[in-house]
Amino acid sequence: MxxxxxxxxxxxxxxxxxxxxxxxxxxxxxxxxxxxxxxxxxxxxxxxxxxxxxxxxxxxxxxxxxxxxxxxxxxxxxxxxxxxxxxCGRPPHHLIGIDVDIVAGAGASAGLREEALRHLFAIPPTMVVRTPSGGRHLWLTGPPGVAVPNSAGRLAPGVDVRGTGGYLVGPGSRTRRGTYTVAPGTAHLAPAACPSTLLHLLVPPPRPGPSADGGHGRGLVRFVRSAHAGQRNTRLFWAACRAYENGMGPALREPLTAAALHTGLTEREARATLASAARLTGRQP
Structure with a gap:
């Protein structure tokens, strides 16, 4: 530090x-x-x-x-x-936080190890912060232009992800439960690059749809419509980013809004998320 x-x-x-x-x-x-x-x-x-x-x-x-x-x-x-x-997600580091919650039991660490074995990736030596509850925050960096969404338990049970729009509690912070500290032996390490395989898992892909006649757009809309509580904003944000990146943002704004309303988001929440995606991708609505 x-x-x-x-x-x-x-x-x-x-x-x-x-x-x-x-x-x-x-x-x-x-x-x-x-x-x-x-x-x-x-x-x-x-x-x-x-x-x-x-x-x-x-x-x-x-x-x-x-x-x-x-x-x-x-x-x-x-x-x-x-x-x-x-x-998180800000240049120059584009920080990604992997929050392994020890409160969830040994299963949290085991779940992350299981995903690593299943998908053949390894967490490189990197900065690690200990939480007052005994959990760990693994600091990684992502590539510019890739928005990693925040998620809770999607990667593995007890493992949360802090990405674009989220934040990590910094070491030295004092909370009601105690103080966040740098794990021994990691203070000299810079945040390591996120393994490409893990990055692919952190950014959920849209479900495949027909490839012709606007099929990609329909696939993004279906991806949002199929979201359940806990992933509605994440899916909408991801789909909107892909739509704007592919030049379909204005055309899909209303279909994506309607899909978000179908999942239970309010119109205000949906439009705010779409506006955030537009700003992030440099396509101001």
Whole structure:
């Protein structure tokens, strides 16, 4: 880790500035591991989705920055913060977090090992952070242009994934359950590149559909319609990214919205997710 800034006013800020010095975008967290700053729009629930365009703090992971001046302002606005989050999916590291939850029992680690054996990949030596409960966060990096969605238990039981739009609790953070620490022997390691086979598992492919006459678009719509609770936003975001990348975003905007409504998402949630996909792929809606 980078040298701790001795001019920092709190340990959380010191650790956050050290992470920012490595190019990691950070934000202040409370003892609950949630963003320390509340949304400035919480009294206007019907307002259009805002990811910080208003210029105020309180937009969760969208507040995250590696600029030390902005980091200091964030923590000055939340002096009660006892920890910090590290935004995943951001350049230059495009961080991916593999969260192995020890609370789920030995099965969590066993589940990850089983997937590794089944699909013939190995986790390379990399930075590892220990959680207060005894779990582990494995830090990996992804390639630019690939959005790894957040997921819970999809890779293996008890194994969560933190990708684009998510964050990891940084080492040195203090929470209600204890302190996050760097695992011995890994502090000197940079986040390793995610094995290509594992990356393929982390980014769910659409179900195959007819190849002609707009079949790929219909396949994306079916992929969203078949989502169940817990994967609805993830599937919609992934399908929307693929649609925009292939030039079908505007044409599929309404069919994908309708498919998302079919799964139980609200229209506001669906359109916000589609807008996020458009921004991520550089195709502003």
């Amino acid at each position: 980078a040298t701790i800034d001795r001019q920092a006013t709190t340990p959380a800020l010191a650790h956050a500035l050290a992470a920012a010095a490595r190019g990691l975008a950070v934000l202040p967290l409370s003892r609950t591991k949630l963003p320390a700053l509340h949304s400035p729009h919480r009294d206007a629930p019907d307002a259009a989705p805002c990811h910080g365009e208003c210029g105020r703090f309180g937009h969760g992971v969208h507040d995250a920055s590696a600029d030390p001046a902005r980091v200091r302002r964030l923590f000055a606005a939340a002096p009660w913060a006892t920890g910090y989050g590290i935004a």
